[in-house]
Amino acid sequence: MAPTEPLIVVLHGARGDLAKRMVLPALATLQRRGLLPERWALLGTGRTAITSKEFDELLTGAVAEFGDDEAAEGVPELTRHTAYCGDVSEDGNAGELPGELERLRGVLGGDPTLIHYLAVPPSSFAPITRALAKAGLTDGVRVVYEKPYGTSLETFRDLDATVHAAFDEEQVFRIDHFLGKEATQNLHVLRFANELFGGVWNRRHVEQVQIDVPETLDVAQRAEFYDATGAALDMLVTHLFQVAAEVAMEPPRRLDAANLAKAREDVIAHFRPLDPVHDVVLGQFEGYRDIEGVPDDSATDTFVAARLWVDTDRWKDVPFLLRTGKRMGGSAQQVTLVLRTPDELFGSPVGPNRVVVSLAGSGELKVTTTVKKPGAFLELGTGTANLELADVEPGSSLPPYAGLLEDVLVGDRTLFTTPGGLESAWVAFAPLLGADRPTPEPYAIGSWGPESADRLAEPHGWVLGD
Ligand SMILES: NC(=O)C1=CN([C@@H]2O[C@H](COP(=O)(O)OP(=O)(O)OC[C@H]3O[C@@H](n4cnc5c(N)ncnc54)[C@H](OP(=O)(O)O)[C@@H]3O)[C@@H](O)[C@H]2O)C=CC1
Ligand SMILES: O=C1O[C@H](COP(=O)(O)O)[C@@H](O)[C@H](O)[C@H]1O
DSSP: OOOOOSSEEEEEEETTIIIIIHHHHHHHHHHHOOOOOSEEEEEEEEEOOOOOHHHHHHHHHHHHHSHHHHHHHHHHHHGGGEEEOOOOEEEEETTHHHHHHHHHHHHSSSSOOEEEEEEEEEGGGHHHHHHHHHTTTTTOOOEOOSSSSSHHHHHHHHHHHHHHHSSSSEEEEEEOOOGSSHHHHHHHHHHHHOHHHHHHTTTEEEEEEEEEEEOOOOGGGGHHHHHHTHIIIIIIIIIIIHHHHHOOOOOOSSSSSHHHHHHHHHHHTTTTTOOOOEEEEEEEEEGGGGGGTTTTTTOOOOOOEEEEOOOSTTTTTTEEEEEEEEEOOOOOEEEEEEEOSEEEEEEEEOOOOEEEEOSSSOOOEEEEEEEESSSSEEEEEEEEEEEEGGGSOOOOOOOHHHHHHHHHHTTTOOOOHHHHHHHHHHHHHGGSSSSSSSOEEEOTSSSSSGGGGGGTTTTTSSTOOO
């Protein structure tokens, strides 16, 4: 499928952290690979007025900092397609946007397809949607919403009602870039293609599932957004729940996109609402409150660990251990199936036996198993077989944002979240927003979070950071 031509992509929040870190490098990659049409324009917008020249400088700097060599090679051509103007404001005033779009339509000719990408904090999704509708900028367009889509069950429902008042569902792309990662997509390939994995993908063989996304990353450059959001909203109810759904889903009726999305949605409806008292630990790294823009008494969580239960026959009593945090002791994005093992073999303890899928970068599959140590004696040891997905022909995958943007350009909604799945996710998450929300416990920068999170992963403990 080729992207429609002519095309205008309006990037709302174009000066922001997401734009710099992900969206602009992804567009540069698409430009470099020739996946954008000849006649197209990128219109950056935001609250802060900057010139188009300043936007180009920002774009160039962002790709140099966060993109790879391929993205950097796409910059000179990408900057030939850029413009910048003030955004619609939250009071519903469309500002410079309609006039600038009119100008670009004249430059490009024809009847450009318009894509709005809302790379703004979740609190701005509804006001900007209403402003776009008021300005008549919604007919026939596509719109991309970042995560979290809502901040609670109620705000999710309100937002979705606002969105559906402005757009038909087919126009809406709710992004969760963890679904676009190459290795996440491999979760459903290796499981359904190979009985070595598919055969053990159940409670008989799996003792724990760990979905662990520690980050060394700081939040100082996006303190306003982060302090209003926190780790649980930023990562748990969004990326980690979606990955948990990828692991826990029942086999879809067919391995096509619509059925995969349905399988994810169905299993999220079986996520048991979190028990904040027994199954959740929140943390805040020491020094977080000293960051400019963070209040001295901030109770925002920069770490969350949760034990999620999936109430299906396949996963009854198997804990899904979800963990993520900022400024931790390492960075990884790892899904681990901790396999059940016999207590002993030939008189020696056995283990660990694990299937590990790393979602980071190009992705990696690891199988860790008990083996006989080489040598004269029958002694047990542990070995790991690694498969780097980048080593699989043809080797060069698209980074997740580039792949998902390409899906938006061609109108393919299959790797995007659905309102049904999100509603269930918010139901399961809701107790964490209530009176029993734990107080975030302090943890040292460079550590693996508050020690009390360790009890959630008993008896084996967290695989990472041991
Ligand atoms: N940063 C990341 O790594 C990722 C972020 N996301 C998601 O992207 C979205 C944006 O996050 P991020 O870029 O980190 O946040 P930022 O704080 O960097 O905000 C992004 C931009 O949004 C604009 N903005 C901020 N507040 C408002 C407001 N009240 N009204 C209108 N515009 C506003 C700002 O424009 P201006 O500068 O012109 O004032 C700002 O540059 C969030 O929903 C987040 O969950 C998703 C994946 C990764
Ligand atoms: O959505 C988000 O994701 C990033 C992690 O993404 P990745 O590109 O490293 O996979 C996270 O750092 C950020 O806080 C969050 O908003």
